[in-house]
Amino acid sequence: MPAQPSARAGQADIVIAGGGPVGLMLACELRLSGTDPIVLEQLPGIDETPKGNGLVGQIVPMLDYRGLLDRLREEATFAGPVPRFSFGPLELDFSRLGTSPVHILAVPQRRLEKVLEARLTELGGTVRRGHELTALSPHDDAITLDVRGPGGDYRLRARYLAGCDGAHSLVRKQAGIGFPGTTSPEISRIGTVRLPTAKLTWRGGMVKIPGIGRLKLMGQVRTPRGTYSLSPLTVLDKNAAAGVFIVYTGEDDPTADLSAPMTLDELRASARRVLGGDLPMTDPQRLTRLVANTRQADRYQAGRILLAGDAAHVFGVSLNTGLLDAVNLGWKLAAQVQGRAPDGLLESYHAERRLAGQHAILQARAQGALTTIGQGGSDEVAKVSPEGAEALRELFGDVLEHPEPLQHVRELLREPGQLRHIGELIEGSDVRCPMPASDAQPHPLVGRLAPDLQLETRHGRTRVAELMHAAQGVLLDLTADSAVAEATAPDQAGLVTVITARCLTEPAPAAALLIRPDGHVAWAAGPGTPDPAAGMNTALRTWFSPRTPPQIRP
Numbered sequence: 005m006p007a008q009p010s011a012r013a014g015q016a017d018i019v020i021a022g023g024g025p026v027g028l029m030l031a032c033e034l035r036l037s038g039t040d041p042i043v044l045e046q047l048p049g050i051d052e053t054p055k056g057n058g059l060v061g062q063i064v065p066m067l068d069y070r071g072l073l074d075r076l077r078e079e080a081t082f083a084g085p086v087p088r089f090s091f092g093p094l095e096l097d098f099s100r101l102g103t104s105p106v107h108i109l110a111v112p113q114r115r116l117e118k119v120l121e122a123r124l125t126e127l128g129g130t131v132r133r134g135h136e137l138t139a140l141s142p143h144d145d146a147i148t149l150d151v152r153g154p155g156g157d158y159r160l161r162a163r164y165l166a167g168c169d170g171a172h173s174l175v176r177k178q179a180g181i182g183f184p185g186t187t188s189p190e191i192s193r194i195g196t197v198r199l200p201t202a203k204l205t206w207r208g209g210m211v212k213i214p215g216i217g218r219l220k221l222m223g224q225v226r227t228p229r230g231t232y233s234l235s236p237l238t239v240l241d242k243n244a245a246a247g248v249f250i251v252y253t254g255e256d257d258p259t260a261d262l263s264a265p266m267t268l269d270e271l272r273a274s275a276r277r278v279l280g281g282d283l284p285m286t287d288p289q290r291l292t293r294l295v296a297n298t299r300q301a302d303r304y305q306a307g308r309i310l311l312a313g314d315a316a317h318v319f320g321v322s323l324n325t326g327l328l329d330a331v332n333l334g335w336k337l338a339a340q341v342q343g344r345a346p347d348g349l350l351e352s353y354h355a356e357r358r359l360a361g362q363h364a365i366l367q368a369r370a371q372g373a374l375t376t377i378g379q380g381g382s383d384e385v386a387k388v389s390p391e392g393a394e395a396l397r398e399l400f401g402d403v404l405e406h407p408e409p410l411q412h413v414r415e416l417l418r419e420p421g422q423l424r425h426i427g428e429l430i431e432g433s434d435v436r437c438p439m440p441a442s443d444a445q446p447h448p449l450v451g452r453l454a455p456d457l458q459l460e461t462r463h464g465r466t467r468v469a470e471l472m473h474a475a476q477g478v479l480l481d482l483t484a485d486s487a488v489a490e491a492t493a494p495d496q497a498g499l500v501t502v503i504t505a506r507c508l509t510e511p512a513p514a515a516a517l518l519i520r521p522d523g524h525v526a527w528a529a530g531p532g533t534p535d536p537a538a539g540m541n542t543a544l545r546t547w548f549s550p551r552t553p554p555q556i557r558p
């Protein structure tokens with residue numbers, strides 16, 4: 005149907021399809037970089053369906069780098085590095101490492117979305133709610149978008165389109181981008197329900213249920229017929245009522261009718277099969293049914309179209325990866341539309357974030373395979389999918405050939421280096437962004453999130469996280485004589501914020517750091533390097549260009 009003229013019709017530099025967490029985060033990043041994206045969201049309000057209950061990974065320090073962590077902390081039951089974390093059926097004990105590599109922010113997804121939308125409003129942006137992108141057609145210089153809004157259909161012409169429209173992304177499909185991967189035969193069912201706690205016996209993280217016996221609380225537990233988890237809601241939401249639990253079941257269920265609405269009877273029947281007895285659930289508040297997909301877009305960019313979040317990858321707990329996609333893309337896309345992007349800047353988004361997505365999928369598949377193996381019988385090993393087996397091989401060698409594979413992985417993880425590596429994989433910090441080398445031997449921090457160093461500047465004390473709130477590039481000179489700041493080439497002056505400071509964190513990991521707007525180190529000089537500025541101007545030119553930004557069209 006041809007689009008009708010509408011007051012909303014017009015042109016835009018950037019349109020974001022989807023105002024979920026990733027679209028909102030991208031919109032905030034783009035506003036911080038001086039652009040004015042249009043965000044199209046088909047839903048009239050924030051989605052109240054239960055989804056994520058928390059963020060796991062590097063996005064937690066990254067939210068601190070944007071000044072958002074404190075606001076979210078107010079709503080969270082936990083924020084910070086965790087001493088223990090589960091990897092499939094295994095519990096990882098990071099207390100042995102001194103510092104935990106895994107960060108958590110236990111906050112329900114809808115609250116995260118509310119905070120991000122409020123931040124977008126503060127930054128002068130809005131979401132066009134009730135506006136659905138219905139079709140797109142790419143041209144050499146723009147993309148035509150057909151939109152169905154509350155006031156009728158209209159047409160937009162955008163220079164760039166970011167598809168943040170979730171797993172079933174229309175943008176991805178219409179851009180012809182493949183989404184290869186696997187769909188597991190396992191059906192997950194999740195319900196927020198009331199359990200009669202007065203009749204339950206609590207002891208040591210276990211709960212005794214008449215007719216079933218003792219069940220473990222929190223974490224996924226394998227039974228002969230599937231997996232379950234039982235989590236008191238108060239652990240995730242401090243305002244929740246006592247006695248309310250999130251009940252999860254996972255089982256192979258080829259008879260499930262995926263088109264029918266999920267009911268409490270369906271959850272009851274699944275719990276009976278998985279647990280071997282009746283779970284006395286009442287008062288269902290939220291019920292969801294999920295099919296486990298592990299898929300990744302074969303390209304994150306097709307010309308003027310980019311994908312981020314679930315539109316680019318699905319593998320379960322994927323908010324960390326998705327929100328970090330948005331942080332990586334925002335400043336690059338802004339520089340592109342403002343005409344100040346060095347060659348290849350926007351293309352580096354695909355290279356950096358597709359690699360990160362591959363690592364995230366690898367660890368998700370390895371966790372799934374370990375859960376399948378359960379307690380180590382040969383029957384379970386035979387059920388591991390080819391992708392799961394491949395992921396285990398990549399991380400732990402020929403573990404499946406061991407008579408007790410799960411026990412073997414447990415022993416491997418006693419080694420601190422291996423434990424840290426798996427922790428970093430969960431965090432998403434194992435991936436070093438592939439950076440063009442400006443030095444023959446790049447500093448170990450290059451390609452990684454800059455550490456949150458404590459600093460003394462002439463304006464007082466600060467830290468790296470605070471310097472990154474504005475999402476601008478920062479050249480941090482920690483030399484005693486400001487040698488790096490003074491060696492900045494005149495044509496590079498003003499491209500980044502230059503800060504000279506004394507490093508209060510000991511030992512100082514570097515004499516100078518060039519930090520990109522997404523918090524990643526583009527270049528660094530080691531402490532005690534004779535010519536600390538060498539390579540710095542090359543790195544500046546690689547990531548920042550002095551061309552004057554054109555006026556943004558209204």
Ligand SMILES: Cc1cc2nc3c(=O)[nH]c(=O)nc-3n(C[C@H](O)[C@H](O)[C@H](O)COP(=O)(O)OP(=O)(O)OC[C@H]3O[C@@H](n4cnc5c(N)ncnc54)[C@H](O)[C@@H]3O)c2cc1C
Pocket residue numbers: 021022023024025026027044045046047051054055056057058059060113135136137138168169170171173174194292294312313314315320321322323324326
């Ligand atoms: C039950 C469940 C539990 C989960 N638990 C966790 C967890 O604990 N931790 C974690 O990290 N992740 C979890 N996840 C995954 C997490 O919810 C997703 O990774 C996250 O929602 C992805 O965000 P997104 O913005 O990419 O996509 P979405 O959240 O899917 O948002 C996409 C948005 O685009 C809109 N949209 C779609 N098409 C159009 C269109 N054509 N026009 C306009 N708007 C459109 C949609 O309405 C939606 O608002 C869970 C998911 C589920 C389902």
